[in-house]
Amino acid sequence: MHEVQEEASYHIRPNFKNKFRPVVVKKIIDSVLQEKLEGAVYDSDKISDYVSSITDQVKQKLKEETMDRYKFIVQVVIGEHRGAGFKMACRCFWDSDTDNYAQASYSNDTLFCTTT
Amino acid sequence: MTEETQPDGQGSFVVEEVNSIIKEAIEATLQTAAYQHSRVAQWTSGITEHCLKRLAGLHRPFKYIVTCIIMQKNGAGLHTASSCYWDNTSDGSCSYRWENKTMYCICSVFGCMI
Numbered sequence: 097m098h099e100v101q102e103e104a105s106y107h108i109r110p111n112f113k114n115k116f117r118p119v120v121v122k123k124i125i126d127s128v129l130q131e132k133l134e135g136a137v138y139d140s141d142k143i144s145d146y147v148s149s150i151t152d153q154v155k156q157k158l159k160e161e162t163m164d165r166y167k168f169i170v171q172v173v174i175g176e177h178r179g180a181g182f183k184m185a186c187r188c189f190w191d192s193d194t195d196n197y198a199q200a201s202y203s204n205d206t207l208f209c210t211t212t
Numbered sequence: 213m214t215e216e217t218q219p220d221g222q223g224s225f226v227v228e229e230v231n232s233i234i235k236e237a238i239e240a241t242l243q244t245a246a247y248q249h250s251r252v253a254q255w256t257s258g259i260t261e262h263c264l265k266r267l268a269g270l271h272r273p274f275k276y277i278v279t280c281i282i283m284q285k286n287g288a289g290l291h292t293a294s295s296c297y298w299d300n301t302s303d304g305s306c307s308y309r310w311e312n313k314t315m316y317c318i319c320s321v322f323g324c325m326i
Binding site for chain 2: 138140143144146147148150151152154155158159167168169170171172173174175176177178179180181182183184185186187188189190191195212
């Protein structure tokens with residue numbers, strides 16, 4: 097008679113290899129921002145296209161990484177350099193063992209961009 | 213024997229409730245203040261922490277991310293967008309924009325069901 101061994105098929109926590117790695121994700125975001133905003137000028141008509149395409153591209157690249165079962169939220173803020181004061185804060189209520197965030201910024205003469 | 217895959221009641225992110233929480237947090241913190249560079253850090257932290265406390269107090273099986281942006285009114289343009297890879301049936305987001313004579317405040321809450 098064979099004894100059937102049961103293995104857990106539902107994993108709650110990710111494997112070490114599949115964990116969210118902030119350093120890797122920051123590099124991805126930096127490369128997308130560099131590619132999209134190199135030499136760009138703030139233009140109120142076109143800026144909404146920039147913003148949507150950056151969020152979509154970052155999300156697409158994250159999906160290609162080996163981070164199974166993670167949900168992603170990508171937020172992009174682009175502002176014009178006009179001397180206005182600007183402050184952004186973020187607070188999270190999550191499981192700090194498994195969840196994390198990565199953030200990158202890009203700035204040139206006419207605009208600045210922050211992506212989280 | 214039938215199995216339920218979703219918990220009873222709080223099955224998804226309720227936008228109206230979260231909207232009112234954000235509105236109260238911003239109004240309580242900023243009230244009639246004018247933009248002051250020295251106090252902005254305190255305001256943004258205060259708004260996000262206030263929101264998070266109220267959201268945690270709802271005792272829902274959710275993970276929350278709250279972001280708050282305060283910008284001085286100076287004629288400069290600002291654009292923000294977010295893209296989310298999650299389960300549309302249970303997760304959601306809510307954004308609230310507030311302004312007074314000297315500044316704009318945009319607060320977003322993202323909720324992911326556990």
